[in-house]
Amino acid sequence: MRHQLLIILIALFSASSFAQNAPTDTVYNPKIIYTGMPSTYEIAGIKVTGVPNYEDDIVIGYSGLNVGDFIEIPGNDITNAAKRFARQGLFSSIQIKVEKMYGDKVWLEFALKPQPRIAAINYHGTSGGERKDLEEKLQLMKGNQITPNIVNRAKQIIKAFYSQKGFGNADVRIEQTPDLSAPGEDIVDIYVNKNNKVKVHKIYIDGNEVLSDNAIQRTMKKTNEKGKLINLFRQKKFVESDFQDDLNRIIEKYNEKGYRDAKILSDSVVPYDDKTVDVYITLEEGKKYYISSIDWVGNTVYPSDFLDYVLDMKPGDVYNQKILEKRTDPNKGDDDNIPNIYQNQGYLFYQLIPIEKNVHGDSIALEMRMIEGPKATINNVIINGNDRLYEKVIRRELFVKPGELFNKQDLIRSAREIAQTGHFDPENMDIRPEPNAENGTVDIIFDLESKANDQIEVSFGWGQTGLIGKLALKFTNFSIKNLFNPGSYKGLIPQGEGQTFTISAQTNAKYYQSYAISFLDPWFGGKRPNSLSISAWYSRQTGINSSFYNRRWMNSGYGYGGMWGGYLGNDYYQSTIEDAYDPNKVLQMVGINVGIGKRLHWPDDAFTFQAEIGYQWYYLKNWDYLYYMNNGTSNSIVLGLTLARQSIDQPLYTRRGSIFSVNLQLTPPASLFSGKKDWEKLYKENTVESKKQLYRWIEYWKLRIKSRTYTPLTDPDGKWTLVLMTRADFGLLGSYNKWLKSPFETFYVGGDGMSGSYTYATETIGLRGYENGQFTPWTKEGYAYSRVGVELHFPFMLSASTTIYGLTFLEAGNAWTDVKSFSPFDLKRSAGAGVRIYLPMVGMMGIDWAYGFDTVFGRKGGSQFHFILGQEF
Structure with missing residues (x-):
């Protein structure tokens, strides 16, 4: 010292x-x-x-x-x-x-x-990530004084930090050296020797008869013996705080089985060697208790019979304290437990205190003492931390309003709606009621943290004719009413209304060009949650000259497989420029859509309904890549109807909730208005002119059903929640007239599911573990598909600026060339793992590795890497 x-x-x-x-x-x-x-x-x-x-x-x-x-x-x-x-x-x-x-x-x-001041701090024996975490915890900064107390505190914090990571034997040394260039200042060197991680060698349990050693060890989530196969994917390192939590879990397990008197008589941790410790636990189980009676006192709002039903416990049952807490504690229970039922009716001051009124032998009489109190009226709704949106844009999303009765379910729904806007960090939202028992009111406080979610996407891909570049700008806080009011601009664009404006361009020079623009107002008119969407797009692409393929074939000398290998030959770029471009093979598309959406109140207010009308124009010239049509002009007018329900808690790392949608697209039956034509004869003629007549106006119906569910496997309110996601969807593309199957809007199934420049007027459906379009190659266009899957999500980083999580998945799907052939259980399987990264200025990105187990059109899926850009539903 x-x-x-x-x-x-x-x-x-x-x-x-x-x-x-x-x-x-x-x-x-x-x-x-x-x-x-x-x-x-x-x-x-x-x-x-x-x-x-x-x-x-x-x-x-x-x-x-x-x-x-x-x-x-x-x-x-x-x-x-x-x-x-x-x-x-x-x-x-x-x-x-x-x-x-x-x-x-x-x-x-x-x-x-x-005391000297800090001239510089040097860390030795730590990684970059550990150094960053330690800097946040220690708060040692250049220019601050350093005292013996600060040094001792720093050592304790560092040792505790590494102990939490399993390095219980970490050595920490802090040295101060006078800085000769700055009198009165010291250079601080922090030396860390982590040594080996401390793991659990053996767990010795004494005093247990009701629960076996294995049952107790399964209850201990974080303290597990190394070397056991059952613990292969469980934590083996020893962390003191985790051990104490596990001791509590043991008691909770006994309480759950009716052993209310169970207790830990002693526990100790003894070093076994330099790398492991032995854990000793001595228990006293006590005896098993049963419920003899349940009496309700003080209830006037709901009758005792109804409360018995909600409590889901009855005389004669084992005295399960876990169920009792879940049904009576507002902070630990289910959404439909007794406190929440009361609070959803405005009884914020409600209290329920279970009392063990009489304990006789192995029987316990429960008295449920209730203080219902008055109903609470919302006084003020206070929003803090918003610097992005006009406040009215936030308030219109809220289900809690001044003057209304307090409703906990509405408060939770309000939090979910704010998170869904994407303008605030869901991990750092603090939304709480502040009751005032004296006047029976409550203030609702929304402490928010703004985050930027506008996106600039600059991406490059590689197609048959070289580099494909894409630039997209997505503004999620647009304000169209301020478009001609430059004084209201924040940055380069008018902001504040929460509208979305997107413009994008994608090109491969003269081979491929695509442009799109869209606008979405989620509250069209500002008074009702009715959305307005407008979008328009144009694309033009050319085909590949046959001489390009011929040169690849001749140079490779290995047939079809060698042709693709020839793409990577030394003369690739020259031959691309000389041979690939063919101005006589052209596909052009123009489209525009206008949609109106409405939030429904039945079956519940999580449902929405949207109707849209769209027009598309197709121009084809020697376009050999579509099976049914190669030349001519086609038109379609499409009515789209969508019924959807969304109840997820947040869009980026979703912990719970579900998404479901049913979409039906219909074109008018143009063949009924085209005079009396022999459609079968035109189809069988199979000439350019006959196809022009067949497909002058496209007619079809298209049904798509998609669903996702999210189930938390660990604490749903925790920061590092494990989530199980399930998915099931299918699509059907049918026709009114069997001779007029639509050449467009088919399903392109397989691979990463991203829309590319060569999908030829189809809808892309990802199926990992297989090549892009492997299920629907040319002449095998998809008119039906099915896909199911399950994913396990586990977070790595959840912050306002970055979201990173990993996933493992099992997936299966297939595609069919006709609706009549649709067989939803005839599926091809795959499995794999991946990672997702969300950056505000880029959006969602990811990479998956998958292995396809089955053979499709003579090719096994095998090992595949897929790059993901954008968030797919």
């Missing part, structure tokens, strides 16, 4: 000498004779030296001495003052000197040396 305490008391004579011969002149630096009797002096002055950055008055205040005080020299007054300085921890050297004396007056000097 560097702190020094040096007290120099200087006096000229002993107290007896002063009594007999009082000085008549000023004596400087008097010498103290400690063997003499103390004399009393009045402090005539105090001088502070050595600490220019401190105010003299503040330093003098630390000492407890003041001018005018009477002190004894020698004596305890000055010694106590020095101790007071030491307790401050601000000074590395403390000297209290008697500067001079005159008669019975004394002048003191406080000669101090401040």
Whole structure:
């Protein structure tokens, strides 16, 4: 410890000498004779030296001495003052000197040396991520003072940090070296030797009869023996805090089985070797209890029979304290437990206290004492932390409003709706009621943290004719009413209304071009949750000249497989430029859609309904890539109807809830209005002219059903929740007239599911573990598909700026060339793992590795990598 305490008391004579011969002149630096009797002096002055950055008055205040005080020299007054300085921890050297004396007056000097300040901090033996976490925890910053107490605290924090990671034997050393270039400052070096992780060798349990050793160890989630196959995917490191949690879990397990008196008699952790410890637990199980009766007291809103039904416990049942807590505790229970039923009716001040009224033998009589209290009315709804949206845009999403009765379900729904806007970090939202029991009101506080979610997508891909570039701008907080009011702009665009405006361009030079623009107002008119969407797009692409393929074939000498290998040959770029472009093979598409959506109140207010009308124009010239049509112009007018329900808690890392949608698209039966034509004859003629007549107006119906569910496997309100996601969807593309199957809007199934530049007017459906389009190659266009899957999501980073999570999945699906062939259980299987990364300016990205187990059109899926851009439903 560097702190020094040096007290120099200087006096000229002993107290007896002063009594007999009082000085008549000023004596400087008097010498103290400690063997003499103390004399009393009045402090005539105090001088502070050595600490220019401190105010003299503040330093003098630390000492407890003041001018005018009477002190004894020698004596305890000055010694106590020095101790007071030491307790401050601000000074590395403390000297209290008697500067001079005159008669019975004394002048003191406080000669101090401040603790050094931090010149720099160096970490040794830590990784970059660990260093960042330690910096946040230690809060040691350049320029701050460093004291022995701060050093000791830092050691404790670092050891605790590594102990939580399983390094219970970590050694921490902190050294200070004076910085020669900056007097009064020290360079701080923090040395960490993590040593080996401490794991659990054996767990010894004594006193248990009801639960076996294995059953108890399964109850312990974080403290597990190494070397056991059953613990292969469980934590084996020993962490003290996790061990204490596991001891509580053991007691909870006994309580769940009716053993209310169970307790841990003793527990200890003993080192087995340098890397492992043995854990010893001694239990007392007690006896098993049953419920003899349940009586309700104080209930007037709901009858006792109804409360018995909600409680789901009855006389004769095992006294299961876990169920009792879930049904009676508002912070631990289910959404439909008793407190929530009351709070959803406005009874915010409601209290329910289960009392063990009578314990006789192995029976317990429960008395459920209730204080219903008055209904609470919402007084104020306060929104903090919003600097992105006009406040009315947030308030219109809320289901809690001033003057209405408090409803907990509405509060939870409001939190979900705010998270769904994407403008605030769902991980850092603090939404809470602040009740006022005196007047029966409650204030609702929304503490929000804004986050940017506009996106700039710049991406590149590789197609048959070279590099494909894409630029997309997505503004999620657009304000169209301020478009011509530059003074209201925030940045380059008008913002604040929560509208979405997207513009994108994708090109491969002269081979492929695509442009799109869209606008969405989720509250069209601003008074009702009715949405308006408008979108338009144009694309033009050319085919590949046959000489390009011929050259690849000739150069490879290996047939079809060698042709694709030839793409990577030395003359790839030259031959692409010379041979690939074919202006006589063209596909052009133009489309526009207008949609109106409405939030429904039945079956519940999570349902929405949307109707849209769209027009599409197709122009084809020698387009060999579609089976039914190669030349001509086609048109379609499409009515789309969508019924959807969404109840997820947040869009990025969803923990719970579901998404479901049914979409039906219909075109008018144009063949009924085209006069009497022999459609079968035109179809069988199979000429350019006959196809132009067949497909002048496209007619079809298209049904798609999609669903996802999210189930938390660990604490749903925790930050690192494991989530099980299930998915099931299918699509059908049918026709009114069997001779008029639509050449467009088919399903392109297989691979990553991203729309590329060569999907030829189809809808892409991902099926990992197989190549893009492997299920629907040319001549095998998809008119039906089915896909099911299950994914396990586990988070790595959840913050306002970045979301990263991993996933493992099982997936299965298939495609069919006709609706009549649809067989939803004839599926091809795959499995794999991946990662998803969300960045506000880019959106969702990811990569998956998958293995397809089955063979499709002569090719096994096998090992495949898939790159993901965008969030698919």
